[in-house]
Amino acid sequence: MSDTSIDAVHPRFAKNTMFYNKGFRIALVQMTVGMDKSKNVAQAVKEIHKAKEGGAHIVALPECFNSPYGTKYFNEYAEEVPCGETSLALSKAAAEAQVFVVGGTVPERFGNKLYNTCTVWDNKGTLIAQHRKVHLFDIDIPNKITFKESEVLSPGDKLTVFEFNGAKIGLGICYDLRFAEMAHIMAKEGCGLLIYPGAFNMTTGPKHWELLGRGRATDQQLWVALVSPARDTTAGYVAWGHSTLVDPWGEVVAKLDEKPGTLIYDIDLSIVEEVRSSIPIRLQRRTDIYDTVRKN
Numbered sequence: 586m587s588d589t590s591i592d593a594v595h596p597r598f599a600k601n602t603m604f605y606n607k608g609f610r611i612a613l614v615q616m617t618v619g620m621d622k623s624k625n626v627a628q629a630v631k632e633i634h635k636a637k638e639g640g641a642h643i644v645a646l647p648e649c650f651n652s653p654y655g656t657k658y659f660n661e662y663a664e665e666v667p668c669g670e671t672s673l674a675l676s677k678a679a680a681e682a683q684v685f686v687v688g689g690t691v692p693e694r695f696g697n698k699l700y701n702t703c704t705v706w707d708n709k710g711t712l713i714a715q716h717r718k719v720h721l722f723d724i725d726i727p728n729k730i731t732f733k734e735s736e737v738l739s740p741g742d743k744l745t746v747f748e749f750n751g752a753k754i755g756l757g758i759c760y761d762l763r764f765a766e767m768a769h770i771m772a773k774e775g776c777g778l779l780i781y782p783g784a785f786n787m788t789t790g791p792k793h794w795e796l797l798g799r800g801r802a803t804d805q806q807l808w809v810a811l812v813s814p815a816r817d818t819t820a821g822y823v824a825w826g827h828s829t830l831v832d833p834w835g836e837v838v839a840k841l842d843e844k845p846g847t848l849i850y851d852i853d854l855s856i857v858e859e860v861r862s863s864i865p866i867r868l869q870r871r872t873d874i875y876d877t878v879r880k881n
């Protein structure tokens with residue numbers, strides 16, 4: 586696929602809509618994350634270049650790809666956006682490989698607060714979006730998993746949509762996937778794809794990861810990409826893996842297992858319109874009796 590294919594607007598759609606006749610190639614990088622921050626970042630950069638060789642236009646990394654996932658690590662690994670080591674490396678990699686990079690997440694330091702933050706870089710290396718995880722992962726499943734991000738992290742306070750060659754793409758981070766209203770608003774604002782860097786665990790992963798991805802795709806009639814770190818059974822927090830891509834029909838079109846790897850797929854945004862016109866739930870909502878609105 587050539588880079589020019591994504592600039593060709595499908596004749597069925599007016600200019601400025603998000604639909605393209607060929608789409609674009611996305612790469613979901615399921616990498617191993619270890620204790621060594623510089624090594625993690627170097628690995629991510631290597632995977633970005635490899636994905637470019639595979640023809641990718643957008644490369645997405647997993648949640649917490651430069652740091653082990655755990656509240657005790659976030660302060661030590663945190664850095665400022667956009668001038669920290671990880672930001673600089675992602676910016677350079679995006680520019681050199683000439684791809685858009687959805688930079689998974691990093692622990693971000695801002696003043697005296699820490700956030701779980703996704704940065705997005707265009708193919709010139711410019712920071713074009715920054716999403717701070719809105720819903721912090723605070724759960725307690727007795728004898729299985731207790732996690733409390735809010736012990737050290739602050740929540741973001743806004744939703745994030747960015748543009749990729751005229752197409753709108755929405756961002757959420759892991760636990761954000763559970764909140765259907767957030768996905769609904771991003772869909773309402775024109776997104777045809779939602780990308781969620783995430784690291785579900787060995788309890789909720791098998792139960793909910795794919796189900797939630799398919800749920801968001803089905804109820805918003807759009808593409809959903811879930812990007813996890815690879816599973817490391819020696820880590821304090823063991824990630825489920827299984828990076829997954831779901832189409833607007835709610836079907837899983839590609840997924841990885843738990844091992845390191847990269848999922849590469851050609852996303853056709855015209856399927857969004859196909860599903861929405863076949864099953865027109867967007868026009869059938871009863872906003873006279875309920876509604877979902879953005880406040881920030």
Ligand SMILES: NC(=O)CCC(=O)C(=O)O
Pocket residue numbers: 648721722758759760761763783784785786789790793
């Ligand atoms: N990192 C996270 O937000 C994990 C979310 C998760 O595992 C869940 O079940 O939700």
